[in-house]
Amino acid sequence: MTGHEKELSEADRQLLSAMQQGFSPVLQPFQEIAERLGVTEEKVISDLRRLKANGIIRRLGAIIDSRKIGYTGTLCAMQVPAERIPEVADVINAFPEITHNYVREHDYNIWFTILAPSTARINQILKRIKEQTGITTVLNLSASRIFKIRVNFDLEGDR
């Protein structure tokens, strides 16, 4: 998938950088972004719609602190034989509370996150995953402290 970035024009990079910095709760937030960039509001809106439609923008809007609205999250790891990964992934991914699931290079090769309204629900999901896959070793690595969450890709810097 490398190479997709070449489709981003310089104008797109500037727009996405400005959007990553954030926009304000004002009457016309995209007008403010447009003024920052020296383009029209219409261009900002049409470019953002295009970047959302083609999947460059995964989501646009309020970034919610899930803990502040009563949700709790955890990171889990499993050791899954390579040939069973698709089948085990289907079991895990079926739960809407699973927000990320990655194969990583380690003996613990499946890493997924759960975001749920309670620890009880997290434990229930883990119990079902163990039952349905027969894999009983699952690391449940809940966060005890968050030092930083700030996903901001440098699209304009020296690459």
Next chain:
Amino acid sequence: MTELEQRLIMELGDNFPIDSRPFAVIGRRLGMTEEEVIARVKEFIDRGIIRRLSVALRQQNVGFTANAMIVWKVPPERLEEIGGTLASFPEVTHCYERETLPDWPYNLYTMIHRPYREECLAIAERLSQAVGIKDYKALFSKQELKRSNPQYFSEERE
């Protein structure tokens, strides 16, 4: 949290209109005025419920294809200091302390997203030198099995 607040958070998070007057559009959906919506957004920001109004980019599609989770084994008495130092690096997108298990001694986690694997490794080495911790591992992602937006309040809605 009231049902209206829940609906407002879903509209703001999952359904934000790309429109000249987005808060007016949300207001029409929920039976609120534009001013009321903006006032609630400011309040949610003040309360920390909304971190920011922004975009989340699909990392692969903007060329940040190398994704390393660096796990660190840090002496507990230095966690506060080291967590703060690692979090201060702009290349670090996430920095969490997590519980340890008998089989898993790593207690600090940092995520690094870059275009190339070698950059992630070089950044990890710089982080290591900055905090003087050599006991770390870089776990690169090989395949994305799922990446979805959080589903809030869905059980109340079903």
